[in-house]
Amino acid sequence: MNWFHSGSTQKSAGEVNRLVKEVISNAEFQPVDLADFSVHKSNKTLDQAYLASSSQTGRTPFSSDDWHEISVDIEIPVPSKNTPPKVFSVSGLHHRSIVGVIKATWESISSKHFHLSPFKRIHINPSTGMEIRIYDEVYTSDAWIEAHDKLQQQPNIPGCKLEKVIAGLMFWSDSTHLTNFGTASVWPLYMYFANLSKYIRAKSNSGACHHVAYIPYLSDRLSDVLMSFLHYSTQRKPLLTHCKRELLHQVWRLLLDEEFLDAYQSGIVLQCADGISWRVYPRIFTYSADYPEKAILATIRERGLCPCPRCMVEKKKIDKMGQKNDIKARDKNPRTFMANLVQKARNCFYQLGYSIASKIVDATLKPFSLMSTMNAFVDKLSPLGFNLYPIFVVDLMHEFELGVWKATFIHILRILNAASPGSRLLAELNNR
Incomplete structure (x- = not known):
């Protein structure tokens, strides 16, 4: 208390409590480690380490979930037969490693609120004794229980006896205008952990929301590139739309990196704040976005003949929504990624010189409301048993x-x- 009431008046009671609980009382704290300690020297060491590594990784030696800025390359089809596509670089992708965010969060104090084992929540009517299933959290859902059971049946990593648990990932993204006037806008990507109760996630001061990336927009330089194309005036809109889709999926290809794929398949060993270690496997349960963005993520045609990102119900039958036959139809006709048709359409304008809006491309994709973009989630995660389409929630x-x-x-x-x-x-x- 003598230290608290002397020196600078900027110290708060909360900061003192945090110093005692998180540092001095920590089992790993050793006073001998602070011999000859100097804040000035430590900051200088951090600055030097960051400058030395930022040109390659952008990471400091004490952080695994820091921000990186890189460029994203997309291929623009040239409307000429056997002409290779032009590579266009979009700069300004600010992102963090998803695995880095998982590690930092699970090893922090917030992990004490995580639910690691799924369960069914049952309400028993005190009058009738009837059991009623309550659906309130992701970790009480059938989807999590099935994923957990499937994970337990998976062979253990040789030499590892740790319990296997799931890190439930929930993503949000929303392209947003920042002002009522002008063109200032931002396209953020957020991540929450479904292991945390929704009542905690909903609190603005919970720190449960993790910014994973800020997706860049296509620059005006792209229009300059497209102006050199033949029939640019008629192809401008479909080309820009195609490039926007390609950009978003290229961003996700970068986010779903080898580190994430290895963690998805083999798990990562993490020690939570309580000192207990687990082998944690990330699993994506939900992705929430507005309909136009869902259409891009699901690589379907917006308001097409089959407009739903989860099933193949036709637009002319949408008026039957909510009826029993409609529910059966949606269950019987789930959407799947038709890679052969998408690749066939891409060959038409990447190799044979057709325009993106040509009749041959339209005839290939329109009946199934498909778009001519290879889906990043399908490319990266479908070999590991991941099904993209059920994650798109209302x-x-x-x-x-x-x-x-x-x-x-x-x-x-x-x-x-x-x-x-x-x-x-x-x-x-x-x-x-």
Whole structure:
């Protein structure tokens, strides 16, 4: 307390408590390690280490989840037969290693709130004794229980006797305009851990949200490149759309790196804050985004003949949504990635010189609402048994509150305004 009440007045009681609990009381803390310690010298050592390694890895010697900035290369098809595609570099991808974020989080104090073993939550009616299954968390879902059981049946790593557990990953991404005027925008990618209760994740001060990447936008230089193409004026829009899809999937190919694939298959040994070690296997359970972004991630045609990213139900049958036959149809016709058709379409404009919007490409992809981009998740994770399409969950904000409900409410306002030009009915609606 003498140290707290002397010297700088910037010290807070919370910081003192954190110093005692996280540093002095830590079992690994040894006073002898601080012999001849100097903050100035330590900061100088960190700066020198960072400058020496930033040109190659951008990492400091004490951090595994720091930020990197790299460029992303995409291939632009040239509308000429047997002409190799042009490689266009998009700079400004800021990202972190997904495995690095997993390690840093699981070894931090926040891991004490993690649920590692899934279970079914059952409510027993005190009056009737009837059992009712409660669906409230990802770790109480059938999907997690099935993934956990499948993991336990997987052979152990030779020489490892640690218990195998799942790190449940939940991703969000949303291209966002930052201002009402101008073009300033950002495209962030977030990650949460489904091991954490939704009641903790929902707290703004929980620190549960981890920024994984900031996806760059296509620069104006791309238009300069496309202007050299034959029939540029008619191909500009489909080419830009194709490049945007290619960019997002190239970003995900970089994020799903060899370190992540190795962790997905063989797990990583992590020691949580309680000192217990586990072999942790990352598994992706959900990905939430607005519909246009889901269409890009699922590599389907937005509002196409089969517009759902999870199933192959046709658009003309969407009015039957919610009926028993509709549910059966969705279960019987899940969406799968038709790699042969996508590759056939890509050969048409990457090798044979057809335009992206040509009839032969459209005839190949349109019946199944496919797009001409090879899916990064399918390329990287499907050999490991991962199914992409079930992870696309309903986004209430984009798909209902800012989508269906917003459009419905605006339509109601128009009806009231037309029925009562003097805004009497609108005033009554506001009063209610």
